[in-house]
Amino acid sequence: MALIVQKYGGSSVADTEKIKRVARRVAETKGRGNRVVVVISALGDTTDRLVGLAKEICSCPPEREMDMLLSTGEQVSVALLSMAMHSLGHDAISFTGAQVGIVTDSAHTKAKIIDIRAERILEELEAGKVVIVAGFQGVSLDNNITTLGRGGSDTTAVALAAALHADLCEIYTDVDGIFTADPRVVPEARKLDRISYDEMLEMAATGARVMQLRSIEFARNYGVVIHVRSSFSEEEGTWISGAPERMEKAVVSGVTHDTGEAKITLKGVPDRPGIAAHLFRRLADANINVDMIIQNVSDNAQTDITFTLSLDDLPRAREILSVVADELGARSYDCDEDIAKVSLVGAGMKTHPGVAADMFEALAEEGINIEMISTSSIKISCVVRNNEVERAVRAVHRRFGLEHGLVQHE
Amino acid sequence: MALIVQKYGGSSVADTEKIKRVARRVAETKGRGNRVVVVISALGDTTDRLVGLAKEICSCPPEREMDMLLSTGEQVSVALLSMAMHSLGHDAISFTGAQVGIVTDSAHTKAKIIDIRAERILEELEAGKVVIVAGFQGVSLDNNITTLGRGGSDTTAVALAAALHADLCEIYTDVDGIFTADPRVVPEARKLDRISYDEMLEMAATGARVMQLRSIEFARNYGVVIHVRSSFSEEEGTWISGAPERMEKAVVSGVTHDTGEAKITLKGVPDRPGIAAHLFRRLADANINVDMIIQNVSDNAQTDITFTLSLDDLPRAREILSVVADELGARSYDCDEDIAKVSLVGAGMKTHPGVAADMFEALAEEGINIEMISTSSIKISCVVRNNEVERAVRAVHRRFGLEHGLVQHE
Numbered sequence: 001m002a003l004i005v006q007k008y009g010g011s012s013v014a015d016t017e018k019i020k021r022v023a024r025r026v027a028e029t030k031g032r033g034n035r036v037v038v039v040i041s042a043l044g045d046t047t048d049r050l051v052g053l054a055k056e057i058c059s060c061p062p063e064r065e066m067d068m069l070l071s072t073g074e075q076v077s078v079a080l081l082s083m084a085m086h087s088l089g090h091d092a093i094s095f096t097g098a099q100v101g102i103v104t105d106s107a108h109t110k111a112k113i114i115d116i117r118a119e120r121i122l123e124e125l126e127a128g129k130v131v132i133v134a135g136f137q138g139v140s141l142d143n144n145i146t147t148l149g150r151g152g153s154d155t156t157a158v159a160l161a162a163a164l165h166a167d168l169c170e171i172y173t174d175v176d177g178i179f180t181a182d183p184r185v186v187p188e189a190r191k192l193d194r195i196s197y198d199e200m201l202e203m204a205a206t207g208a209r210v211m212q213l214r215s216i217e218f219a220r221n222y223g224v225v226i227h228v229r230s231s232f233s234e235e236e237g238t239w240i241s242g243a244p245e246r247m248e249k250a251v252v253s254g255v256t257h258d259t260g261e262a263k264i265t266l267k268g269v270p271d272r273p274g275i276a277a278h279l280f281r282r283l284a285d286a287n288i289n290v291d292m293i294i295q296n297v298s299d300n301a302q303t304d305i306t307f308t309l310s311l312d313d314l315p316r317a318r319e320i321l322s323v324v325a326d327e328l329g330a331r332s333y334d335c336d337e338d339i340a341k342v343s344l345v346g347a348g349m350k351t352h353p354g355v356a357a358d359m360f361e362a363l364a365e366e367g368i369n370i371e372m373i374s375t376s377s378i379k380i381s382c383v384v385r386n387n388e389v390e391r392a393v394r395a396v397h398r399r400f401g402l403e404h405g406l407v408q409h410e
Numbered sequence: 411m412a413l414i415v416q417k418y419g420g421s422s423v424a425d426t427e428k429i430k431r432v433a434r435r436v437a438e439t440k441g442r443g444n445r446v447v448v449v450i451s452a453l454g455d456t457t458d459r460l461v462g463l464a465k466e467i468c469s470c471p472p473e474r475e476m477d478m479l480l481s482t483g484e485q486v487s488v489a490l491l492s493m494a495m496h497s498l499g500h501d502a503i504s505f506t507g508a509q510v511g512i513v514t515d516s517a518h519t520k521a522k523i524i525d526i527r528a529e530r531i532l533e534e535l536e537a538g539k540v541v542i543v544a545g546f547q548g549v550s551l552d553n554n555i556t557t558l559g560r561g562g563s564d565t566t567a568v569a570l571a572a573a574l575h576a577d578l579c580e581i582y583t584d585v586d587g588i589f590t591a592d593p594r595v596v597p598e599a600r601k602l603d604r605i606s607y608d609e610m611l612e613m614a615a616t617g618a619r620v621m622q623l624r625s626i627e628f629a630r631n632y633g634v635v636i637h638v639r640s641s642f643s644e645e646e647g648t649w650i651s652g653a654p655e656r657m658e659k660a661v662v663s664g665v666t667h668d669t670g671e672a673k674i675t676l677k678g679v680p681d682r683p684g685i686a687a688h689l690f691r692r693l694a695d696a697n698i699n700v701d702m703i704i705q706n707v708s709d710n711a712q713t714d715i716t717f718t719l720s721l722d723d724l725p726r727a728r729e730i731l732s733v734v735a736d737e738l739g740a741r742s743y744d745c746d747e748d749i750a751k752v753s754l755v756g757a758g759m760k761t762h763p764g765v766a767a768d769m770f771e772a773l774a775e776e777g778i779n780i781e782m783i784s785t786s787s788i789k790i791s792c793v794v795r796n797n798e799v800e801r802a803v804r805a806v807h808r809r810f811g812l813e814h815g816l817v818q819h820e
Contacts (some may be wrong), residue, residue: 016463016466016467019467020467050486053426053486053490054489054490054493056426057426057429057430057490057493057494057497058493058494058496058497059497061493061496061497062492062493062496064503065489065490065492065493065496065504066489068485068488068489068492068504068506069485069486069489069490069493071485072482072485072486072489075478075479075481075482075485076460076463076479076482078478079464079475079476079478079479079482080463080464080467080475080479082472082475082478083464083467083468083471083472083475083479084467084468086468086471086472086475087467087468087469087471093474094475094478096478096555098508099553099554099555120553143509143530144509145506145509
């Protein structure tokens with residue numbers, strides 16, 4: 001008898017008919033003799049509606065109160081799903097994050113889980129019930145309601161799977177799994193049967209939207225086996241685990257892209273120690289995540305620093321730069337919102353430098369200019385013009401023959 | 411510096427504009443040097459919308475899950491009001507019932523408060539904050555969310571006022587206070603400046619909808635001074651307290667009416683001990699509140715039992731009666747939904763029997779037939795045909811000259 005954690009996203013519970021469908025799916029899993037914990041998100045557009053109400057009240061609501069407000073969305077979902085389970089004749093019980101002891105730090109709107117006190121869940125499972133937990137939320141040590149940030153329900157599911165030593169964490173979504181590229185951009189993109197945590201991390205970090213980055217880190221740290229699949233079909237999706245079967249091959253798994261970033265360039269900064277530290281400390285203090293960073297020394301003891309960040313953080317970054325640029329004695333700074341990032345992800349890429357060259361060639365042959373390059377052991381990212389990114393994705397996907405299955409690069 | 415508990419009902423927080431108005435009112439109270447605890451209900455039609463979602467899922471949702479669902483309504487309200495207070499520059503903090511330790515029994519959908527652990531509220535008041543508490547909800551000892559039943563926010567407010575030893579509990583509503591009759595039925599009805607707990611209890615029990623019955627019982631038991639007033643004006647409303655200034659006078663305070671009841675008659679029941687006990691125990695076990703009860707022995711060792719109950723409980727009562735009527739050997743039973751109740755409420759009425767006679771005469775002069783009569787020390791209720799009740803209210807109101815102020819009956 002396996003213990004399975006299932007997570008259903010907002011599109012899977014968009015209305016009461018869809019909730020009933022989720023209930024039937026959960027009932028089937030239970031019916032096959034499994035113990036089941038379900039994590040769900042808020043109904044469809046609930047979160048947007050609540051955010052809209054808050055904006056009507058004030059432009060900058062306190063984060064503690066935003067958490068108080070937004071956490072109601074998942075509470076509605078879990079109650080409704082529990083009712084649907086009951087009406088199918090299955091005993092079920094719903095819980096808020098606080099009730100099942102999902103303890104977080106106090107960083108409202110982006111809290112991190114620090115402990116899960118899972119006794120209550122285990123008791124109810126023992127009693128034969130399906131346990132339904134509100135995703136996205138927790139409770140701080142001083143008893144305030146917190147939320148885990150966008151996509152936080154994935155993290156709830158993986159963290160519960162880890163705490164409960166579940167056999168499997170199923171992530172139900174509106175796509176069939178993880179693809180070699182976004183099928184809306186590359187129609188011939190192929191679903192991956194399996195992928196390693198590290199590759200999945202890079203896919204998520206570079207633009208694959210299926211799972212939240214943090215939840216994959218969590219899964220890797222605790223060895224939680226994940227199955228990403230569609231809530232609208234019975235087909236197998238993509239398995240994510242720590243045991244890549246093809247460790248020694250320079251395989252590329254997929255091409256991702258991200259149009260949600262901006263590029264900032266600080267020009268004519270004095271070339272002395274501490275400059276970069278000062279700049280990025282100030283951004284970090286404002287909780288702004290910087291993605292790629294490039295610095296080149298030029299001739300006259302001056303340097304340019306270029307970095308990318310989320311478009312969401314750009315307004316706050318501008319405010320900080322208007323001060324920091326002066327503090328650093330920079331000549332000027334530019335913000336460029338018309339960029340996009342195309343990335344190639346694959347295990348073992350580092351030991352096969354030919355991969356990078358192939359990618360750059362593919363872009364060059366399309367006449368696409370590369371503005372920034374960043375690499376890790378298993379990914380290569382290039383910043384290009386926004387309006388060229390889809391062409392870039394298709395060119396790279398084609399170059400590596402990803403539509404035909406995983407390629408060994410010689 | 412007084413400690414004031416203010417309660418605002420659903421119509422006072424129907425939309426974000428009204429929430430901002432409530433925030434300004436709270437800010438004024440705070441600005442006059444008071445410490446303020448605010449209790450609010452769900453926004454306007456939120457509860458109906460949530461009930462609608464539940465009905466889409468299943469016809470008879472589990473009560474624990476209904477509480478899980480409905481309690482989100484007030485949580486949204488408190489978060490939004492707290493945001494509105496912040497945007498006015500006032501420090502405020504919102505809480506669910508569970509967070510401020512409103513401990514109840516486990517009777518889901520109609521839980522009773524058994525304890526309030528008010529330390530957190532006192533701490534936050536001490537820190538100078540306005541404390542905003544979700545009405546209508548609590549938490550059971552086994553950490554499940556409970557709700558207090560319809561109008562439960564009044565009970566939350568009064569219970570908090572008692573636990574905090576507040577100087578005053580203000581109930582803000584969409585009417586100006588307690589009236590001698592429903593102004594929609596009797597245009598010349600007059601607002602009462604003050605009323606005793608006992609009279610208010612009878613007014614509420616017999617149809618005055620302004621405050622929930624249980625909350626007035628609570629106020630009486632703990633001596634909480636209540637001021638019922640309009641959230642849309644600055645006028646004084648009606649003060650409810652335990653010190654009626656006119657104890658020795660046979661004063662009638664008001665005429666109430668209730669069209670939300672049905673009458674059930676069990677016919678031809680054997681006249682032997684235990685019959686009534688059996689019937690009403692079975693109804694009580696189903697949590698059905700019976701209002702008036704009349705039993706008349708007829709000639710042939712048989713009797714008829716007639717009683718009234720809420721229309722909401724009628725479907726369940728029918729189910730029970732279909733069994734119990736046989737068990738009791740009753741000839742038949744009738745359900746009559748077309749009744750209404752008109753009541754006259756006033757302190758000291760019992761020692762002035764002329765009051766009852768006056769009321770019956772007033773009805774007789776209008777040609778209105780009385781089907782049932784029930785009296786207490788401070789009220790007389792008569793069941794009449796539903797379509798005659800408004801005429802009955804006007805006749806009784808006129809007879810006692812209530813539009814001119816409190817009358818001494820000689």
